[in-house]
Amino acid sequence: MRWTDYRLARERMVREQLVARGIRDRRVLRVMMRIPRHRFLGPDAGVEAYADHSVPIGFRQTMSRPWMVAYLCEQLRLRGHERVLEVGTGSGYQAAVLSMLCREVFTIERVAPLAERARRALVDCICPNVTVRVGDGAEGWPEHAPYDRILLTASSDRLPEGLLQQLADGGVLVGPVRRGDGAQEVVRLVRDGSRVHVERLGPCEFVPLQRGVLDDASARPDAAHGHGD
Numbered sequence: 001m002r003w004t005d006y007r008l009a010r011e012r013m014v015r016e017q018l019v020a021r022g023i024r025d026r027r028v029l030r031v032m033m034r035i036p037r038h039r040f041l042g043p044d045a046g047v048e049a050y051a052d053h054s055v056p057i058g059f060r061q062t063m064s065r066p067w068m069v070a071y072l073c074e075q076l077r078l079r080g081h082e083r084v085l086e087v088g089t090g091s092g093y094q095a096a097v098l099s100m101l102c103r104e105v106f107t108i109e110r111v112a113p114l115a116e117r118a119r120r121a122l123v124d125c126i127c128p129n130v131t132v133r134v135g136d137g138a139e140g141w142p143e144h145a146p147y148d149r150i151l152l153t154a155s156s157d158r159l160p161e162g163l164l165q166q167l168a169d170g171g172v173l174v175g176p177v178r179r180g181d182g183a184q185e186v187v188r189l190v191r192d193g194s195r196v197h198v199e200r201l202g203p204c205e206f207v208p209l210q211r212g213v214l215d216d217a218s219a220r221p222d223a224a225h226g227h228g229d
């Protein structure tokens with residue numbers, strides 16, 4: 001595969017998946033045109049990395065599909081000065097996109113080998129303002145709080161309470177929530193002093209938020225996976 005093939009795949013992805021389906025934030029479009037998404041899938045990834053679906057990354061996890069990455073970034077309403085917490089590093093691709101839209105990204109992943117792989121890809125793609133940590137993101141990352149933005153990329157029944165406490169006043173949290181009927185939707189929370197405004201944005205399908213940490217010894221690469229967002 002030549003680099004021009006990847007560039008063409010990226011151009012198509014931006015035009016056919018993002019612009020055609022309503023992504024308007026020009027900074028998001030520009031950044032996704034630039035970042036080599038295939039590099040977050042390992043050395044053998046082809047242009048399939050730019051296709052319109054999520055991609056398995058092992059450990060029963062997925063890299064979110066391009067449209068969802070763009071949509072979440074847009075809904076966070078980033079201007080460039082923000083410090084952002086991401087829960088669920090996965091491949092590191094979403095963190096890379098975020099890093100070019102804000103000042104600093106702190107991202108947490110519970111599966112140690114995934115965190116390590118993401119860390120390497122982020123160095124490779126020259127994203128110096130991203131810090132990756134292995135941990136249970138449901139507890140947030142108190143040392144660097146408060147955050148201007150928090151993004152969850154794994155779903156749960158209720159947004160973890162601890163995370164909200166780490167959101168700055170005026171800050172925005174975006175993430176998937178599972179409803180009673182099992183369907184998931186993206187919600188946006190905006191903190192206004194002691195009050196929180198909640199908005200329901202739209203349907204989605206993310207892997208579940210799981211508690212605890214999987215270290216190198218206990219994490220199994222696996223094969224089984226589905227195609228969510």
Ligand code: SAH
Nearest residue numbers: 063088090091094109110136137153209210
């Ligand atoms: N943003 C990612 C999407 C990854 S899928 C990307 O662009 O590739 C969600 C990730 O959340 C998975 O890697 C999963 O292991 C991780 N995860 C699930 N529960 C978690 C938790 N409590 N803390 C941190 N990461 C978690």
